[in-house]
Amino acid sequence: MYKTVGDSVATALALKPLVANANHCEVIIAPVFTALKSVADRLEGSNIRVSAQDCATERSEGAFTGEVAAFMIHDAGCSHVIVGHSERRQYFLETDQIVAKKTHAALAAGLIAIVCVGETLDQRDAGKALDVVKEQIIGSLSGLTALDLARIIVAYEPVWAIGTGRTATPEQAQEMHAFIRRVFAERHSQAAADALRILYGGSVKPDNVAGLMKQTDIDGALVGGASLNAEIFAKIVNYERT
Numbered sequence: 001m002y003k004t005v006g007d008s009v010a011t012a013l014a015l016k017p018l019v020a021n022a023n024h025c026e027v028i029i030a031p032v033f034t035a036l037k038s039v040a041d042r043l044e045g046s047n048i049r050v051s052a053q054d055c056a057t058e059r060s061e062g063a064f065t066g067e068v069a070a071f072m073i074h075d076a077g078c079s080h081v082i083v084g085h086s087e088r089r090q091y092f093l094e095t096d097q098i099v100a101k102k103t104h105a106a107l108a109a110g111l112i113a114i115v116c117v118g119e120t121l122d123q124r125d126a127g128k129a130l131d132v133v134k135e136q137i138i139g140s141l142s143g144l145t146a147l148d149l150a151r152i153i154v155a156y157e158p159v160w161a162i163g164t165g166r167t168a169t170p171e172q173a174q175e176m177h178a179f180i181r182r183v184f185a186e187r188h189s190q191a192a193a194d195a196l197r198i199l200y201g202g203s204v205k206p207d208n209v210a211g212l213m214k215q216t217d218i219d220g221a222l223v224g225g226a227s228l229n230a231e232i233f234a235k236i237v238n239y240e241r242t
Helices: 003-017 031-045 070-075 087-092 096-108 121-125 129-140 170-187 190-195 209-213 230-237
Strands: 027-029 048-051 080-083 112-117 152-157 198-201
Touching: 003 048, 003 080, 003 230, 031 048, 031 070, 070 096, 070 190, 080 096, 087 112, 087 198, 096 129, 112 129, 129 170, 152 170, 152 190, 170 190
Parallel strands: 027 048, 048 080, 080 112, 112 152, 152 198
Antiparallel strands: none
C-alpha cells in the first residue's frame, strides 16, 4: 500500500529505460489498484508487464462492495495478479480455500496467477515449515488442470525472514524451492514441476540477488520494499550473472 497514482506512474517511467535491455527475465510490477490502468497505459509496448496485488474470489459482477474482480484487472491492462500474499493470509485471514478461489478466478479472466506460500517464524521454529508449505501448495492450487498449471507461478515467502532480523540463506531458500517442486511433481507431473517457475520473496536486495539466483530451483524474485525505488529495483533485475 504505497504510492499515489502520480507516484506510481513516475516510478514506472523511471524504471522503463533502466530495464529496457533485460532480456534474461520477465519484469513485472504490481502497483496499487488505483494506479493499475494509468501505469499499464504508460508501459504499453515496453517489456514491463503489470500485475495487481490481489483480486476477488468472485468471477463475475455482483453485490460485493469493495472487491475488484479479476476480469476488471485484466481489463485495466494487467497480465498477472498476486494471490495469497503473506500479508493477505496474516492480516486478512485468507485461507488456502480462499486463495484457491482467487487463483481460479484469475485464470478464468485470462491472467497469470502468482500464488504465494510460506511459513511463519513460529511454524519454522516448531519444525513444521515443510508441512505448512505442502498444505498451502495442495490447498491453494486444488482443482487445476494441466492447461491451468502453465499459467501458474509460485512465490515462496519465508515470513520468518521478512522484517524479523533473521535472514534465509540461499541454501535454505533452495531447500524449500526444491521441496515445492517435488510436491508439485507428486500432485501433478514431473513435466509440470520442471516447467514451474518458483520465485523467492524473502527481502531480496541488490546485494543478495546474485547468490539466490545461482540456486538450481530459484527461478526469480518477488521483490518487496526494494521495488519502491526504480534504481534499486533495476539493480536487482540487472544483477551480474556469472
